[in-house]
Amino acid sequence: MKLLKPWWAGGGLLNLTLLLSLAGLRVDLDLCLPPPAAALCEELLPLYSTRPASASSSFSASGDWGRSPQQLAKGWLLHEVHALGVPFIPRTSVDAWLVHSVATGDADGAHGLLGTSSAVEDSDQAAPTGGGDPRETHNSPLATEEEKVAEPTAQVRDTDGRGSQENDILKEKSDGVDHSSQHEENEEGVSAHAKSLQPARKDENHVTGAPDWEAEHITESRNESHLHWSNTSFSLEDLYLFQLLSSQPEHSLEGIPLEDIPPFLSSVNESVNSSARNINWSHAISHDVNLHEAMLLCPNTFIKDPAPRTSQAQEPFLQLNSHTNSEQAVPEMSLSPVDNQMNITSQDLLYDLDSNIFDGINLMSLATNFSPLEVTQHIEDLDSDSGLSLNSSYDSTSITKSNSSHGIYDGAVGYSELQSLRYDLGAVGGCYPEPHKHCHMDYRTMSGFHQDLGCQQVFHDHTYHLQPGVPEPTSESFTWSRKSQKITGCLENPDRNLSRDEQRAKALHIPFTVDEIIQMPVDSFNSMLSRYYLTDLQVSLIRDIRRRGKNKVAAQNCRKRKLDIILNLEDDICNLQTKKEALKSEQAQYNKAINIMKQKLHDLYRNVFSMLRDDQGRPVNPNHYALQYSHDGSVLIVPKELVTSGHTNKCPKGKRERKN
DNA sequence: TTTATATGTCATAAT
């Protein structure tokens, strides 16, 4: 996205505000934008206003062009966040954000955030239909931890001690208590605002038609989290997006002339006003939804089951809330979510995450002085690392890329840019299979963000480039034809060193390394799948990666084992052959001995016959007679014909010789 | 280009 201005560059407040309003979000006059969001909106609105149809091609894969203007704006905005490389949202991020919205905004504002569907408006209070699954937050064992997350923030805000009401709110949510009667208290305190939201949550259950939403499966919330363009209410990604976009509390919409509104928005405004879901623009920009505060209060809830916050993690936010100079607070505010998320991730997964990652991000969060040009360049570089095009020129390449990316993400949106950067650079990739290598990458990356801190040399590793010509996997089967792989090789793809699964994981922005996925214990693996906000496609890919990875190891072991068996058999053959030779030699020796014995016996025989004499004193011919031993030890001279016929006892000569 | 070998992957059975 060429036009993306650097962080903290300011501007874009009006555009974002209008865009949010267009999307049905009511914006506080004090709403301020983080520079990326401002820049994003500055870019989005002109593009959207000038070429909604053509530009929409990049996210038209979702179909329905009969959507309302706010849907279009919302979809377009989210799409562009996609293009930024935001891979996914840990599931609790938006849930917790909702909690903070409850704590910070009034009911109307919260409703504006949660949804503007006519069906919802028909009900008592607005309720989100596609906004993820906030119910799970309060009906799972995780709910208590959500409360832990929300509690300190409420304490910060409500110095009069009413912050603890949030816990009550959360409990009442699950109880389905109707607080619509407390609308009058909205202006009195945060908690009252929050309570008035509860019917919306209650209605949501009716809208989704899930009476027993405790049994709601994770996959359902995943599906709900996807971008449903036909759905007028905001999804979790939407909410997260706005959370992402809101952190700079100093701009205001006051005094902005209507002429500044792009023509498209004006027309959209008309159409919106004429639609069933009217948006009162004056109302839209006057409600007290302070996204900045919401941002401040929920930055540590990027995952479904956040670990209890440490005092170390809370402290920055306490300080931030006390800041009067938002200029100084902005960097920390915007970056701290990443920081907290990282810490929580490490606590939750307990898996191969080096604290250096967090240190690097902490350093980055401390950086306050950025060179816009450098940062812009860095963002572009990082984006190029991620393989996603930030080019806003909408050439065919970028559109194609956006299309494919959008299709792949399948609704997985909402994540801090830094988070995506971290994962882009370190989470996936066989080139950096070891955690410390990931950290190394992060450090090098982060150094570009705060060169003032002494890291002058910026290294950019483009190992993770995806060649535009390489078709990205677009189906669950991830059929990788030989042809495409040859093309990949011919193009000298820097990702060539990556395994196919690593490339797939990178393409889908899987926030874990392949090694992690494969070697992770099954419990951690399952908890990871349920804790993180992953699309079905991502989950499927992760499971396939795990299966293939384990099978690969099994195949290697099997082959090794087979080879060992073969080698052992060869050794056995050799040993047997040696033994055979020895036996042959032994047999030869025995045969030789036998022959010697035979010869001796023959000689003895001849010798005996030479001493024999018949009755006439003539020598006995050994050719005609044989010696035969009788049972009593006597030796008889028997004619051979009798010996061969078996008549041993019949001695024609009747001659019995005594043994000499 | 062909061939041999190594490696990855899938299906299936076994654990």
Place this chain on the structure above:
DNA sequence: CTATTATGACATATA
């Protein structure tokens, strides 16, 4: 029943 392992068969990569 699920997850993992083992293994034959096939596909692909590489020397």
